[in-house]
Amino acid sequence: MNQRNKIYLFLFVLGLGLLTIYELQKPKPINWFETYVSSHKMPFGTYVLFKELADLFPKSKIETIRISPYLFLKDSSKAGTYMFIDKSVNFGKAEFDELLKFVEKGNTVFIATHQIDLDTLHLKTKLLQSNALEEKPYFTLSNKAFGSKEYYFDRPFENFVFKEVDTIAANILGESGLLNTQNSRIKSGVNFVKYQYGKGYFLFNTYPEAFINYTLLKAPNQEYAAQVLSYLGNPSYIYWDAYYKSGKTQISSPLYFILSNKSLKWAYQIVLFGSLVFVLFGGKRIQRIIPIIKPLQNQTLAFTRTISNMYYTKASHKIIATHKIRYFLAEIRLKYHIETDIYKKDFTKIAALKIGKSFEETEKVINFIKLVEAKQNLTKADLILLNNLIYNLTHNAL
Numbered sequence: 331m332n333q334r335n336k337i338y339l340f341l342f343v344l345g346l347g348l349l350t351i352y353e354l355q356k357p358k359p360i361n362w363f364e365t366y367v368s369s370h371k372m373p374f375g376t377y378v379l380f381k382e383l384a385d386l387f388p389k390s391k392i393e394t395i396r397i398s399p400y401l402f403l404k405d406s407s408k409a410g411t412y413m414f415i416d417k418s419v420n421f422g423k424a425e426f427d428e429l430l431k432f433v434e435k436g437n438t439v440f441i442a443t444h445q446i447d448l449d450t451l452h453l454k455t456k457l458l459q460s461n462a463l464e465e466k467p468y469f470t471l472s473n474k475a476f477g478s479k480e481y482y483f484d485r486p487f488e489n490f491v492f493k494e495v496d497t498i499a500a501n502i503l504g505e506s507g508l509l510n511t512q513n514s515r516i517k518s519g520v521n522f523v524k525y526q527y528g529k530g531y532f533l534f535n536t537y538p539e540a541f542i543n544y545t546l547l548k549a550p551n552q553e554y555a556a557q558v559l560s561y562l563g564n565p566s567y568i569y570w571d572a573y574y575k576s577g578k579t580q581i582s583s584p585l586y587f588i589l590s591n592k593s594l595k596w597a598y599q600i601v602l603f604g605s606l607v608f609v610l611f612g613g614k615r616i617q618r619i620i621p622i623i624k625p626l627q628n629q630t631l632a633f634t635r636t637i638s639n640m641y642y643t644k645a646s647h648k649i650i651a652t653h654k655i656r657y658f659l660a661e662i663r664l665k666y667h668i669e670t671d672i673y674k675k676d677f678t679k680i681a682a683l684k685i686g687k688s689f690e691e692t693e694k695v696i697n698f699i700k701l702v703e704a705k706q707n708l709t710k711a712d713l714i715l716l717n718n719l720i721y722n723l724t725h726n727a728l
Contacts, residue, residue, distance in 0.1 A: 338607075342607055346600070346603070350596075360372070361373075362374060364417050364576050365576055366415055366416045366417065366538065366542065366575050366576055367572070368380035368394070368570065368572065370543075371543060372543070373542065373544035374539075374543070374544065375543050376415060376541055376542060376543065378543045378546045378547065379415075379541045379542075379543075379546060379555065380392075380570065382546075383568060383570070386556065387564060387565070387568060389564050389566075390410070390411075390564065390565050390566060390567060390568045391566065391567050391568070392568050393567060393568070393570065394572050395412075395569050395570065395571055395572060395573060396573055397573055397704050398425060398573050398673075398700065398704065399412070399421070399428055399429055399432075399571075399573075400422070400424050400425040400428050400697075400700065401700070401701065401704050402569070403429065403432050408432070408437075408567075409435070409436075409437055409566065409567065410437060410438075410565040410566050410567030410568060410569060411437065411438040411439070411440060411562050411563075411565040411567070411568050412429070412432065412437070412438070412440070412571065413440045413570055413571060414440065414441045414442065414571045414574055415442045415443070415538050415541050415571070416442075416443055416538060416571075416574050416575055416576055417443065417444055417538060417576050418443060418444060418445065418576065419443040419574045420574075420673075420674065420675060421675070422674070422678075423675060424693070424697060426448070430527065432530075433527045433528060433530035433531065433532060434527060434528030434529065434530065435529060435530065436528070436529035436530045437530045437565075438530055438531060438532075438533065438562060438563070438565065439530075439532050439533070440533045440535075440559075440562060441532065441534050441535070442535040442536075442537065442538040442540070442541060443536070443538055444488055444490045444536055444538065445490055445536075446490075446492075446534055446536065451499075451525055451527070451532070452496055453492060453495075453523075453534065454492070454493045454494075455490040455492055455493065455536055456490065456491060456493045456519075457489065458490070458491055458506070458507065458508060458519060460489075460508055462510070464510070464511045465508045465509065465510055465511075466482060466483075466484070466508070466509050467482065467483055467487055467489045467506060467507070467508055467509075468480045468481065468482055468506065468507055468508070468509050468515070469481045469483075469504065469505075469506045469521065469537055469540070470504060470505055470506075471503060471504040471554070471557055471558070472502055472503055472504055472505070472522075473503065473557075476557050479553070481540075481550070481551055481553070481554040482551075483537075483539055483540075483545065483551075485539070487539065489506055489507075489521075489536075490521070490536040491505070491506055491507075491518075491519025491520055491521045491536060492519065492520045492521065492523065492534075492536070495520050499525060499526055500524060500525045500526070501523065501524040501526075502520050502522075502523055503522040503523060503524055503533075503558075503561065504520070504521055504535070505518055505519060505520050505521055505522070506518065506519060506536070506537060507519065521535065521536040521537055522534070522535045522536075522537075533561055533562070535558060540554055540555050540558065541555050647707070647708035647709065648705070648706070650713060651708055652703075654713075654716060654717060654720065655699055655702065655703070655716075658699075658720050659672075661724070662681060662684075662685075666681075666685070668680055668681065672696050673700075677696070678692055678696050685723065685724070687723055691722075691723060692723065694719065695719045695720060695723045698715070698716060698719055699716070702716055
């Protein structure tokens with residue numbers, strides 16, 4: 331190594347060392363993403379609440395549910411309280427029907443989310459519009475045992491309340507509104523109701539931020555959360571929903587996993603930087619052989635046969651089913667120009683109209699696709715049934 335290369339190497343190591351020191355000393359920025367995930371300690375996570383549930387409900391067993399309510403409640407023996415806390419919770423018709431059956435048997439469903447639109451229970455929400463930046467939201471509970479204390483949230487906030495409440499079927503438990511600079515109430519509405527259904531009841535609250543880490547760690551906001559949760563009683567089981575979460579982990583690619591981990595991200599950046607230095611100072615000094623580039627052959631069909639035979643030989647029914655579902659949804663997007671989020675409320679109805687099949691036939695296929703996606707392993711019979719259902723739905727379609 332000559333003197334010039336030694337200088338380049340020294341400058342590289344020095345620059346890398348200074349960059350490392352800078353990154354280690356730099357304060358980590360606060361992540362304000364609204365996740366509502368029980369393992370997240372960031373401001374909008376629910377780590378604090380989830381850890382405190384055992385103390386709030388010492389006689390209850392806490393169970394985390396990572397599948398949709400539609401699949402979980404197929405087991406009719408489930409009993410207790412089902413909790414949903416997220417910025418947005420959108421149930422499909424089949425899912426909410428299962429929740430109705432669950433409540434009707436004497437159980438409880440607690441839902442804390444901003445927007446609620448349930449025709450079955452005649453419940454809809456509206457946004458309380460703020461006319462000035464100085465206005466702030468407040469929250470109170472109706473129960474006189476809790477007093478008339480007001481609670482506040484000091485972050486940017488969309489304040490939703492119920493448009494109207496059927497007081498015959500529902501009890502008003504709390505309200506929310508806006509205060510002006512003189513702390514006078516200028517707007518208000520109901521934001522917490524108890525809805526009786528069968529032998530059980532629903533609890534709807536439009537203030538999910540009451541249960542995040544940021545709110546619970548700022549006194550006296552934890553009082554509001556505890557008072558709201560006191561309406562759950564002492565259930566034998568508390569089912570904590572981890573399926574409807576805005577920030578649930580979804581690793582879409584290996585690069586996403588590498589960049590989401592601080593140590594791996596540093597290693598990746600060092601490799602890139604080192605490769606760049608080598609190209610600039612070393613690569614140009616090496617006489618490289620110029621290869622003879624042969625024209626590419628079209629091996630698509632052979633590749634397809636090889637992959638399909640590999641999956642079939644290894645009985646990878648789940649992978650084949652995933653590809654089958656993906657191609658089916660892609661065909662619907664390209665041919666009928668509609669969104670293919672099968673968990674949206676109106677997707678089945680819209681798809682049935684576009685394809686030209688009955689709603690019952692289309693719903694049967696969509697529900698089976700949901701079941702397939704939830705399963706870890708599939709049998710050969712499941713794969714054949716999926717193929718037949720999709721073929722019958724798309725055959726002779728419009």
